[in-house]
Amino acid sequence: MSAPSHSSLDISRRAVMVSGAATAAMSALPADVQAAPAPSKPATMPVSFKVNGKDVSLTLDTRTTLLDSLREHLKLTGTKKGCDHGQCGACTVIVNGERINSCLSLAVQHQGDEVTTIEGLGTPDDLHPMQAAFVTYDGYQCGYCTPGQICSAVSVLKEIEAGIPSHVQEDITAAPAFTNMEMRERMSGNICRCGAYSNIAEAMAAVAGAKA
Amino acid sequence: MKSFTYERAKTPAQAAAAVAKQQGAKFLAGGTNLLDLMKLEIETPTHLVDVQDLKLDRIERTDEGGLRIGALVTNTALAADATVRRDYGVLTRAIVAGASGQLRNKATTAGNLLQRTRCPYFYDTNQPCNKRKPGTGCAAIGGFSRQLAVIGSSDHCIATYPSDMAVAMRLLDATVETVKADGKTRSIAMADFHRLPGDTPERDNELERGELITAVTLPRPIGGTHLYHKVRDRASYAFALVSVAAVIQKDGSGRAAFGGVAARPWRVEAAEAAMTQGARAVASGVFAGAKPTEENQFKILLAERTLASVMAQAKG
């Protein structure tokens, strides 16, 4: 994974890109591409979805990812951008009950969807059990990957409960179990530079155990 | 990323027509490969036709006793399907060996089939690459080729095709169902679907512009022990160096297909007659005529040994 980017840099770079995009899109188009008439202005579109139970409506450049719509437009900066290419899991959010990488999804693909981010799982006064377990078991150091880890961890327990198979199951027709091996395999899409992995697995085991 | 317009199609025919009529238009399914490539401006569509409302997300029995998998069935849903797990286990095993839980939730059956190569030079827009920019040359030939093809390659491209799911589908004799802009449908055998590079490596497969995948069908189940072994540089969340999909019967006969070695899932039916004689006998047939580079010749022995381990596991 690439180093977590500084969001302030991101904002200014993106602001420059958006304002300069109309000219950039025109001048960067090689002469030999017989593309459809390139839009003279970057295309924008309205989109509405629910975030953490609240209806939101935005008009966005079609290129805006779900991740950037959350961070830059809705100011929900809990969800992080690590690699922006589906490789690190820092941007993991829960859409219609399933975890996805919000960096590899356009906001306009999510018309009518229900999105849950780390801000929607719990609050500082009323932590989600997984958030509380991450605190108890030291499931982080710098905390950059943590919102993605927690959204993933919550979903992983649901996926095991729902019987979704994994690579480490010997008998794939059987129901998977809440083992350490299963947690580790299913969390492999979330990278942690600080190496908090074993504590994350312990936090997950505690939450799974409390449920069982 | 280049600017583009976006629409959601309501029917498969409408989607096909929308892409066919506009130069530079592309289908968008989960977006996990296309958006990645758009960010790097390796793909630069001017219009996206989102196919998520086409209701192609069902898995159904066919009249022939096989299975029809809608193009939009997610990788997670396909891997978790009870019939697939029981009757086509190699497919579940191949899917869960690929990508991550998050990606599989979004990745679709058609999108997975059409994912592009992971050749590092294809990804680096500063490098010549015939697949990305026809006629510019191939930086991988003479470059770092450890990950790349050992067989079926050409002087124009030595890329591998990265899908795990497709290796199992090739093994199971799957068929790709499509519809074109004029409403005509066709069926393409998985064996013929992905193209070898030849002198047109920019064309990964047989689809025409605006041709939409509607489903992938599997014939009746064939029994046997279903296995998928993927060898990679870390235990999870990495592409294959070599993978082996196999269905092995009690008497030791069976089928084997290989991933990570060519521009398509690699299966040589004639070599499968040797399944009862052991991995070496099979591999020597499967890899006859291989042209590895110095850096990736290890893949041939690795493939043979991976097949041997699959055979040993099938024996129990």
Ligand SMILES: Cc1cc2nc3c(=O)[nH]c(=O)nc-3n(C[C@H](O)[C@H](O)[C@H](O)COP(=O)(O)OP(=O)(O)OC[C@H]3O[C@@H](n4cnc5c(N)ncnc54)[C@H](O)[C@@H]3O)c2cc1C
């Ligand atoms: C970090 C990372 C790791 C990964 N690791 C693996 C791995 O180990 N193994 C593996 O197999 N894969 C791996 N993948 C790839 C992943 O499986 C693909 O990105 C995914 O399957 C693509 O599906 P999608 O629906 O998101 O496709 P999209 O990105 O939406 O589309 C891909 C292509 O298919 C076309 N398309 C989509 N639907 C249709 C249709 N119905 N008809 C015609 N054309 C269509 C699109 O136009 C586009 O060109 C990885 C991806 C990432 C980002």
Ligand code: SF4
């Ligand atoms: S191997 Fe193919 S994809 Fe890779 S650089 Fe050469 S032409 Fe491009």
Ligand code: FES
């Ligand atoms: S930001 Fe790294 S996976 Fe999305």
Ligand code: FES
């Ligand atoms: S990256 Fe620092 S806690 Fe995971």
